[in-house]
Amino acid sequence: MPIFWRPQMSIGHEEIDADHRYLILLINTVELVLRFPENRPHIEMALEELRRYAAGHFEREERIQIAWGYIHLDQHKQEHRQLLRELDGLVERIQALLDDPAVGADGLRDKSQELIHFLRHWLVEHVMKSDMLLVPLFKKSRVF
Template sequence: MQPPVFDDSLRTGFAAIDEQHRLFLTMLAELGAHIEAGHHRQGVIDAFQGMRLYADGHFADEEVLMQQRGYPELEAHKGLHATFMAMAADLEARLGEGAGLLSVETLEFLGSWFIGHIRNEDQRFAAFARG
């Protein structure tokens, strides 16, 4: 798996949010490394759960910031976060069915979704907050 990289195109200008984005992408890459290395099922489950919980906390922080700034698209943004969390919960539930159900391709999809979300939705908020 080609690990997702946090670069300048993902910076929002909010240091705490940018650091959370960077850390989430690092966690995603580490989970991919666990899967590629064939680590035991529980190790993959633990890493995935940690990543999912981290994303949940990050989304909550982001939504508070958006609320504080009076972001008019907050509810729609929350819906996108809820969609990601539902996908992650579904994947986590399927992890219990078998070790091979979480593939590197699935992680690449999650990483692509997350990066696309930052580049489009989070950057839209950042522009609003700066404006």
């Protein structure tokens, strides 16, 4: 089941919300390509794009936090680093599954539910718990 961006996920900053919507789309793409493990290049492209975009998004979000004078920037940055490590771990796990002839296409399809559950949780938890703390910041006027 794909996930959909909901208005409750809005942080109140157009660029960040647009990035989150695109990250959801990429997670849905990973879910889709994992259904066809025989198409390994598609899986690798989708994971690469998710990794690349997530890293860029975290940097953009941190720059916005600096511009708005967010006081918990360091903690938030640590979380982003941890999220990227977790994502790398997941990518390695998928690659190991693809490399293991004992797993096969059916085995990967069986595991894909768990992998996607992890990815959805990975993003939605961070957005709803940590990024949500930014909402009051964007309600204030910008201080230069």
